Structure formats: structure tokens, C-alpha cells
Amino acid sequence: MSSSSDQRRYLIPFRSLLLPQxxxxxxxxxxxxxxxxxxxxxxxxxxxxxxxxxPLNQSASSWAQxxxxxxxxxxxxxxxxxxxxLEAGAGLCDEPAVRAMIEPSDQCIEELLRWGMQFDRTAEGxxxxxxxxxxxxSRILHAGGAATGRELVRTLIEQIRGNERIRVFDECFxxxxxxxxxxxxxxxxxxxxxxxxxxxxxxxxxxxxxTILATGxxxxxxxxxTNPRVATGDGLAMAYRAGAELVDLEFMQFHPTTLYVAGAxxxxxxxxxxxxxxxxxxxxxHRFMPEYHEMAELAPRDVVSRAIIEQVARTRETSVYLDARxxxxxxxxxxxxxxxxxxxxxxxxxxxxLIPVSPSAHYTIGGVRTDLDGRTNLPGLYACxxxxxxxxxxxxxxxxxxxxxxxxxxxxxxRTIAExxxxxxxxxxxxxxxxxxxxxxLDLVDVRSSLRSAxxxxxxxxxxxxxxxxVIDMFEFWSRYTMQNVFDDPMGWETQNLLTIGxxxxxxxxxxxxxRGVHARxxxxxxxxxxxxxxxxxIGEATPRxxxxxxxxxxx
Numbered sequence: 035m036s037s038s039s040d041q042r043r044y045l046i047p048f049r050s051l052l053l054p055q056x057x058x059x060x061x062x063x064x065x066x067x068x069x070x071x072x073x074x075x076x077x078x079x080x081x082x083x084x085x086x087x088x089p090l091n092q093s094a095s096s097w098a099q100x101x102x103x104x105x106x107x108x109x110x111x112x113x114x115x116x117x118x119x120l121e122a123g124a125g126l127c128d129e130p131a132v133r134a135m136i137e138p139s140d141q142c143i144e145e146l147l148r149w150g151m152q153f154d155r156t157a158e159g160x161x162x163x164x165x166x167x168x169x170x171x172s173r174i175l176h177a178g179g180a181a182t183g184r185e186l187v188r189t190l191i192e193q194i195r196g197n198e199r200i201r202v203f204d205e206c207f208x209x210x211x212x213x214x215x216x217x218x219x220x221x222x223x224x225x226x227x228x229x230x231x232x233x234x235x236x237x238x239x240x241x242x243x244x245t246i247l248a249t250g251x252x253x254x255x256x257x258x259x260t261n262p263r264v265a266t267g268d269g270l271a272m273a274y275r276a277g278a279e280l281v282d283l284e285f286m287q288f289h290p291t292t293l294y295v296a297g298a299x300x301x302x303x304x305x306x307x308x309x310x311x312x313x314x315x316x317x318x319x320h321r322f323m324p325e326y327h328e329m330a331e332l333a334p335r336d337v338v339s340r341a342i343i344e345q346v347a348r349t350r351e352t353s354v355y356l357d358a359r360x361x362x363x364x365x366x367x368x369x370x371x372x373x374x375x376x377x378x379x380x381x382x383x384x385x386x387x388l389i390p391v392s393p394s395a396h397y398t399i400g401g402v403r404t405d406l407d408g409r410t411n412l413p414g415l416y417a418c419x420x421x422x423x424x425x426x427x428x429x430x431x432x433x434x435x436x437x438x439x440x441x442x443x444x445x446x447x448x449r450t451i452a453e454x455x456x457x458x459x460x461x462x463x464x465x466x467x468x469x470x471x472x473x474x475x476l477d478l479v480d481v482r483s484s485l486r487s488a489x490x491x492x493x494x495x496x497x498x499x500x501x502x503x504x505v506i507d508m509f510e511f512w513s514r515y516t517m518q519n520v521f522d523d524p525m526g527w528e529t530q531n532l533l534t535i536g537x538x539x540x541x542x543x544x545x546x547x548x549x550r551g552v553h554a555r556x557x558x559x560x561x562x563x564x565x566x567x568x569x570x571x572x573i574g575e576a577t578p579r580x581x582x583x584x585x586x587x588x589x590x
């Protein structure tokens with residue numbers, strides 16, 4: 035079926051030649067690890083502009099508590115890391131993409147060390163390697179205990195500062211990608227940049243030879259999420275409107291352990307806590323994970339998340355608990371200082387108290403479909419990091435592979451642009467005319483709150499056809515009263531993007547009639563070899579296409 039969100043090419047009406055014009059070789063939308071690493075590399079070949087909604091040091095990457103998985107420890111091998119990644123990905127990983135990420139991981143770590151990144155070390159000054167769920171050995175490098183993202187972002191910002199070829203436009207909202215043709219043309223025209231809005235300067239056109247989407251994921255489409263406020267799927271939605279292919283949208287990874295305190299936000303508790311030996315228990319102290327998987331607390335995240343949900347249902351509690359009371363108090367405080375401070379704010383002492391935890395939406399596995407070098411189906415448009423669907427993660431991301439992915443594919447994508455030698459960053463005439471409907475109005479705050487709750491209840495850790503069909507109907511209702519309106523601020527644009535991506539995620543979850551990785555259908559509990567292919571979505575197409583066999587039409 036076609037969605038109401040498929041009827042819109044641009045979010046706002048505009049005439050390009052009447053707006054301020056800015057020119058650059060490479061435009062990067064998003065300033066997390068992938069975007070910053072791409073900017074550092076792209077600046078070797080020309081001028082770069084980074085556009086991002088928040089200050090450069092406040093991206094989702096800076097929130098990352100997990101580490102960087104890399105083949106750097108003595109005795110580790112690329113083949114072992116590849117094997118662990120493929121196993122976690124439940125048969126949907128693209129092995130060449132996995133190898134493209136892992137093979138240069140050692141060089142990535144050495145580069146970060148040269149740039150001054152302060153990884154955790156032993157008392158003897160040797161790099162310290164931790165183990166997380168799904169990994170067969172200790173290969174995770176952390177910084178500051180559970181502050182790896184913050185330290186990595188600091189390191190990359192230091193490389194960006196003072197680089198005369200890189201300009202940063204922070205607190206600037208990218209509304210849409212610019213192209214001369216409609217997205218349903220047989221031969222899509224190149225993407226030539228983006229239209230942006232800055233609260234001080236208003237609307238602006240940024241023309242570029244190449245545009246990289248590094249906008250992160252869509253975790254804010256869920257009520258329970260570890261993602262920052264800005265993770266509203268803007269890059270995926272603007273790419274979809276422009277005619278780019280999206281892939282793997284049914285796969286949202288839920289982090290098993292976020293702090294569960296009624297009335298408080300969901301703060302992530304790093305997997306490294308379990309890697310150090312903490313147990314998952316119920317209120318009675320029963321350690322339940324060995325009943326669900328041979329790796330117990332270090333099983334892949336999808337296994338742990340579903341086990342927690344099942345245990346909560348069995349015990350009729352609101353959460354389960356992390357038990358770290360048997361661990362050395364001083365060593366724990368030194369290893370996880372930020373977590374100890376966080377818990378203290380809720381009068382919790384991990385050396386004496388059980389820590390209440392529950393799963394939350396964490397990582398958007400699906401994204402804009404790319405090849406191994408970041409190219410999309412639209413000339414001039416590239417994607418990397420969480421916004422990209424390059425096949426690295428399959429149906430379930432292996433812990434701590436995401437920062438590595440951002441580093442490797444950010445750099446690789448920028449080098450690809452230089453090799454492609456894209457031409458033509460001059461201005462062109464693009465006019466957006468939008469006819470608004472006379473429907474009644476819905477309150478945006480209510481729509482946003484309702485869609486996030488509906489996604490959590492119906493497109494969450496477990497799904498069924500009935501719930502998915504119902505939520506698709508809900509999205510059609512909200513879209514009918516929201517998508518045809520024109521808004522003049524980020525709240526409205528983000529809500530439209532959330533409706534677009536949430537609706538697509540729901541349709542993708544309905545289409546895949548099996549359980550695989552993070553996608554768990556209670557009405558189709560088995561993994562079906564006939565579904566060992568990826569679903570591709572493009573605007574104007576009523577049903578998904580497949581990287582393998584043709585997919586049956588979605589009945590919704």
C-alpha cells in the first residue's frame with residue numbers, strides 16, 4: 035500500500051534562487067563520529083561544510099558508553115571478529131562489508147592513538163581490552179570507563195578545529211536534499227545539496243558537489259529510548275523523499291540494560307558492566323540468563339532483551355536487576371565512575387543495591403542503502419554511520435561495532451567522493467510548490483507522544499500482525515492530518531520525519547513474516563531461510579523490493 039507520507043517531495047514551499055546561496059565541494063549532514071571522520075578525510079580534497087542540529091560535541095556518538103571493537107589485542111584475528119559479527123547478524127550481514135570494516139580496525143586504533151585519544155590502560159600502562167555480548171574474546175577498547183564516545187568525539191573535534199577547509203554550521207536544521215527531478219523519474223538527477231534553516235539566518239541553500247548523510251538513527255520514534263532528543267530520523271526521511279532507497283527498517287536494536295526509575299529518563303548502562311561480571315536477576319535474586327543462552331549475560335543483545343521481557347512477564351514486575359554487589363567496590367568505581375555518579379543521584383549504591391534495568395530502543399540498524407563505498411542509488415548522495423544501510427550489521431548489531439563502523443566508513447566514503455570526481459556545484463532553479471489540504475489540525479505534541487507510545491507498544495521487542503496492522507492505521511490517520519501541513523520550525527519538521535520513518539518501520543515489520551535477529555514476530559517465531567534477504571523501500575512503490583526473491587505484497 036502507499037502511505038500518506040509518500041505524497042510529499044519537500045517539507046516546505048520555496049524558490050531556490052530567492053534564498054541565500056552557499057557553495058562547497060562536500061556537504062556533510064550530521065556531526066557524529068561518521069560525519070566528523072568523513073569531514074577530516076574530505077578536507078584533504080576540498081572545502082567541507084558540516085551541518086548539524088546540535089553543537090558538535092553533543093551528537094549521539096558522544097553518548098556512547100560502549101567501546102570500539104577492533105582487532106588490536108595480541109592473539110585476536112580478523113576472522114574471529116568477522117565470525118562474531120556474522121553470527122550476531124543472524125544471516126543478513128554482507129560479509130564483504132563486514133570485512134571492509136574490520137580489516138582496517140587496527141589502523142583505526144593506531145590513528146586515534148596518534149591523535150591523542152586516551153584509552154583505558156592497565157596499571158602497567160598497557161591498553162585494556164574488555165569483552166561485551168556476542169564477542170568471543172576481549173577486544174573492546176574503552177575510554178574513561180564508560181565515556182568512550184565522549185573521548186572519541188573530543189579527539190575528532192581536535193582534528194577539525196583549525197582546519198581551514200572545514201566549516202561547521204551547528205544548530206542548523208537540514209530540511210531536504212535538493213535535486214532537479216521528482217523521485218519517481220526513471221533516471222534520478224544528482225543530489226546537489228540541501229535546503230537548511232538556521233534560527234538566526236533563516237532558510238539557506240547549500241550547493242555541493244557531493245552530499246554525505248551522517249545523521250544517525252531514529253531512536254526517538256520510540257517512547258523508551260537511549261537516544262538523544264535530536265535522533266528523529268531526519269536523514270532517512272529526507273533521503274526517502276528524494277528517492278533514495280532505504281533498507282532493513284524492520285531491525286531496531288534494543289539495548290537490554292537501561293536504568294529503570296519511574297519518572298526518570300532512560301539512562302544507558304553499558305554492556306561492559308556485564309562484561310566485568312555483573313549478573314541479571316529478578317527481584318528475588320534469581321539469575322535467569324543461563325536459562326536462555328549458553329553465553330548468559332554476554333549473549334547477543336536481542337537474546338538478552340527478549341529474555342528480560344519474558345522474565346518481567348513471568349514475575350509481573352516492571353523491571354529486572356543488574357547485580358554487581360559481588361564485584362570489588364573500588365575497582366567497579368574506578369572502571370565505571372560515571373555510572374556510580376548516576377546511580378548515586380537515585381540513592382543507589384551498586385556495591386549494596388540491585389540496579390533496576392529494562393530494555394530501550396538503542397540503534398537503528400536500517401538506513402539509506404549504500405554500497406561498500408557509501409554510494410546510494412542517487413548520484414551525488416552518499417551515506418555513512420548509523421544513517422547508512424550497508425549490510426554490516428545484518429539483523430542484529432554486534433556490540434561496539436558502531437563506532438568502528440563510523441570511523442571506517444566515514445573515511446572510506448570521503449575517499450570515494452574524491453575518486454568519483456563529482457562535478458557541478460553551481461546553483462540551479464528548484465521550486466517547491468505545496469498545496470495544503472483543508473483537514474482539521476492535530477496537536478503536534480500529542481501526535482509525537484502518541485506515535486512514540488504506539489511504536490513502543492506495537493513495533494517493539496516483540497511484534498504481531500494484529501498490532502502491526504493497527505499501528506499502520508494509526509500512522510495513516512496521523513499523517514492525513516499532519517503530512518500535508520506546512521510548518522515553520524523544527525518541531526513540525528521532526529514530527530513529519532518521525533511519521534515517515536515510523537510508518538515505514540511498521541510496514542517493514544509487517545512484511546517480514548519470520549523472526550530474525552532483533553525482529554521477533556510472536557506469530558512467526560521461527561527463522562525462515564526463505565527470508566534470508568533484505569527489504570528495500572523507495573518512495574512511490576507500494577511494496578518493498580528485495581535483495582533476493584520478490585516479497586509478497588503487504589496487506590495493510
